[in-house]
Amino acid sequence: MPRGITVLGTGTAAATPDVLRLELGAEVLGQNPQQALAAASRALDLMRAELAGAGVAGSDLTSGSISLWPRHEEHGKLAGYAADLRMSARLRELTEAGTLISRVVAAGGEPARLHGLSFEHSEPAGLVAAARAAAWRDAEASARQYAELSGQPLGDVLGIAESPGAGPIRPVLLRGGMGAAAEAVPIEPGETEVTVRVEVRYAFAGARDSDS
Numbered sequence: 001m002p003r004g005i006t007v008l009g010t011g012t013a014a015a016t017p018d019v020l021r022l023e024l025g026a027e028v029l030g031q032n033p034q035q036a037l038a039a040a041s042r043a044l045d046l047m048r049a050e051l052a053g054a055g056v057a058g059s060d061l062t063s064g065s066i067s068l069w070p071r072h073e074e075h076g077k078l079a080g081y082a083a084d085l086r087m088s089a090r091l092r093e094l095t096e097a098g099t100l101i102s103r104v105v106a107a108g109g110e111p112a113r114l115h116g117l118s119f120e121h122s123e124p125a126g127l128v129a130a131a132r133a134a135a136w137r138d139a140e141a142s143a144r145q146y147a148e149l150s151g152q153p154l155g156d157v158l159g160i161a162e163s164p165g166a167g168p169i170r171p172v173l174l175r176g177g178m179g180a181a182a183e184a185v186p187i188e189p190g191e192t193e194v195t196v197r198v199e200v201r202y203a204f205a206g207a208r209d210s211d212s
Contacts, residue, residue, distance in 0.1 A: 003203070003204050004155065004158060004201060004202045004204050005143050005146050005147060005150075005154070005201070005202045005204070006200070006201045006202075007139050007143045007146065007199070007200055007202070008139065008142070008197060008198070008199050009135040009136060009137070009139025009140070009142065009197070009198045009199075009200065010127050010134075010135055010138055010195065010196070010197050010198075011130075011131045011132060011133065011136070011137070011138055011195070011196050011197075011198075012131055012134060012193055012194065012195045012196075013127050013128075013130035013131040013134060013193070013194050014127075014191045014192065014193045014194075015121065015127055015190075015191065015192060016141055016189050016190070016191055017119035017120055017121055017189045017190075017191075017192050018092065018094065018121060018122050019090050019091070019092055019119065019120040019121065019122050020090070020091040020092075020094055020097050020106045020117060020118075020119055020120075020189070021088060021090050021091075021117065021118045021120055022088060022089045022090075022091065022101065022104075022114065022116075022117060022153070022188065023064075023086070023088055023114070023116040023118075024044070024047055024058040024081075024084045024086065024088065024104070024108075024112075024113065025044070025064075025084060025085060025087070025112075025113040025114075026040040026041075026043035026044040026047070026084075026085050026088060026108055026111040026112060026113065027040065027041040027082065027083070027084045027085075027113055027158070028043065028082070028083050028111045029071060029079070029080045029081070030080055030081055030082075030083065031080050031081070032080075032081060032196030033081045033083070034081035035067055035081075036066060036068065036080070036081045036082060037083045037085075039068075039083070039111065039186025040083040040084065040085045040111055041042040041111050042086060042112035043072035043108045043109055043112060044087060044108065046107045046108055046109070047087075047104045047105075047107050047112060048061060048087065049107070050100075050103055050104045050107040051089050051100070051104055052124075053070070053113065054096075055093075056089055056090075056091065056189055057161045060089060060090040060091075060092070061087065061088075061089050062087060062088045062089075063086075063087050064085075064086030064087050064088055065084075065085075065086045066083075066084075066085050066086070067082075067083070067084040067085075068081060068082070068083050068084075068157075069081070070082075073170070076160040082114075085113055086115070089104075090120070092122070093204075094187060094189060097185075098184035098185040098186060098187045099184040099185050101114065101117075101184075101185045101187075102184055102185055106180040117187075119189050119190070119192065121192060124194075127194045128165065128193065128194055128196065130194075131195060131196040132162070132196045132198070134196075135162075135196045135197060135198040136176060136198060136200075137205050139198055139199075139200040140200070143200065143202050144150070147202075152204040153204060153205035153206065154202055154204065154205060155202060155203035155204050155206070156202070156203050156205075156206035157200060157201070157202055158201045158202065158203050159199075159200070159202050160198060160199070160201075161198070161199040162196065162198045162199075163196075163197045163198070163199070175195040
């Protein structure tokens with residue numbers, strides 16, 4: 001096989017997320033299953049209406065799971081039926097997100113639940129492309145240094161293998177009911193890092209194939 005150099009390059013790109021994903025829910029304890037489901041549905045509809053009224057597109061609202069189960073008291077007596085309905089929403093105006101979250105929870109009333117927040121990128125491919133370019137520059141610099149140290153001219157690229165790995169995303173998580181929140185929820189997106197690792201194999205310029 002051709003004589004040459006195999007190097008590893010690592011590249012990282014970071015950017016501030018521009019989308020906030022909410023995990024919302026409505027939980028109600030009713031005397032019977034129908035009552036619990038109806039009350040939870042009304043609360044979730046009010047939360048959905050608040051989001052839509054703030055300009056959140058229908059494509060950014062997604063229905064989630066529906067749970068219904070009997071709830072018993074300590075000594076086994078039936079206390080009623082609990083209904084838990086979920087939905088997710090993507091907010092793209094982060095400067096107003098904290099205020100909107102409070103309004104949404106207040107609109108849902110006592111059944112409202114905010115199960116979590118997480119940040120996303122609307123165009124994650126751009127972040128990966130930037131990390132890939134940085135990884136390539138790192139690999140090329142290493143290859144040129146090794147070629148210089150070995151006294152051999154660097155030749156063509158013979159192979160490329162990529163091993164992508166996303167870096168840490170800084171989410172903000174809030175769990176449990178919040179009641180009728182009156183103040184804006186503090187939102188700090190932080191940064192998302194994406195790391196790409198690439199293995200590049202170079203031939204030496206003018207190197208001949210060898211069976212040895």
